[in-house]
Amino acid sequence: MLDLLRTMVINISIVVLLTLFLELLIPSGELRRYLRLVMGLLLFSVVLNPVLTIFNLAQTEPVFAWDSYEIDATQVVKEGEDLAQTWQNQASLDYNSQIETQTNQLVTEITGVAAVDAKVKTDSQTGEIQKIILSIKKKSKEVENTGLKKAIAQKVAGYYNLDSNRIEINMI
């Protein structure tokens, strides 16, 4: 369709330019009148030709189909989901370290405890605490292990509302 118009524009330009030059070249008189007639007819056919072709276009022109269009969103979505997973892990790590810090402080307050190293395992989806592993350093050897373990387990379990078998305590 557009090719048709392009051809028409080019042809019109050629006819007009040709007329201009021929008019300059041909001496004035009878011949010039004939030239105008011929060039006029030529222009007539150049303009009418595409108009007539358009009427026949319906049968000859192929249907405009979208062939160069192909978008694959799965790659983008996959990238996004991977990213979301990374964020989830980051948030989960952040969350774990918060709970670890809090547990450390909580346990340090108990008498007889010199230092604590808490490791927390949580469900990365729900945030539920699955296991708290505590490494405890006692203040002195005289402090009794069983009593201390019980006190720590009770405090931590009560604080986080956990089942006490989820708390593992190791003495160093």
Added chain:
Amino acid sequence: MKKWLIVLLVIIFLFTPKCALADTNEIAMPDLSSIDSFLSELDQDLQTEIGDFSFSGVWHQIRSGELDFDLKSILKLFLSIFLQELSVTGVLLGKLILLAIVCVFLTNLKDAFEKSDISLLSRSIVYLLLIGIAISSFNLSMEIAQGAIESIRDFLYALLPVLMALLAAMGGAGTAAFIYSSVLFAVTVMLHLVQFFIFPLIYFSAVLALVSRISPRFQIDKLAKLFRDIALGLLSVSTTLFIAFIGLVGFAGASFDGLAIKAAKTAAGIFIPVVGRSLADAMDSVLGTALVMKNAVGVVGAIVILIICALPAIKILVQVIVYKLAAAIIQPLGENELSEALGSIGNALLMVFAVLAICGLLFFFIIAITIGIANVSMMLR
């Protein structure tokens, strides 16, 4: 809706750079290398024109939250390009006027002597020469506009996957897929229309308008006007459809996405222990930073699109001014046809300018809407 978008974008723009300071280096981001390489290529291509200004510089500044961006420097850049272009195109103006004066002189000679064929011939040659200059500079402007639209497209193709991956990561994977394909579909259709229909039609109309002035016997300016009207109609209809489509996609995406995120948050919040910071809160802060980062990417995108579009637009505008000025100066000399021909080239260039400006604006809307979708979703959260 346009107003709403602009207000939203301004708000995002005002708050983004400062917020981006917080956690930029701490949270994971999608691969931004495609945007990086595109911007540094753009910097190299435009080095002579934009001088000290650097797209990669703005990009890195926004990412690190230290954006030292003032409107003054941008306006200065535009003004310097305008003046630079004006001085270059001034030569063209000089040529046009000089040729017109020669033309007028030859016309006077023709009137003075009885045997006027020779002077008529030389006048025609001068006229053709003038048309040749006009057509070649028009061609150049068309190429500039096409090139600008292509680089906006390339940039959008580099930017959209990043924005959509971030949107998908924030909870709306389905929505991101839907919006990504819809937006790309709309952009591709629009660009197809502009490149293969609107630009050629403008070109035909310009050529016919010029040819029509060559010989007073063959008047084809109505045909030229028809082509111009078709191009204008096509442009306005496609713009309206594009804005309506993108707007609908934006609204649909925003509400769907927000509900999905809300549901996810409720699910995550149920089992959290009472004391301490909940996982949902931790997730919220990560998402908040990601959102800010996404807005930063979007804002840079919007700025880059604006500048990519503005530079060639200024050049074309200068050409329009030169042609209109030449037409205005030549007319009193007595060369009405020539003045009309130059005026019609000016009009055609104005159309090219309009197409470029509209394309830039539409792509700007796309970015604004993608930024808006995530913000509305997070607001619902």
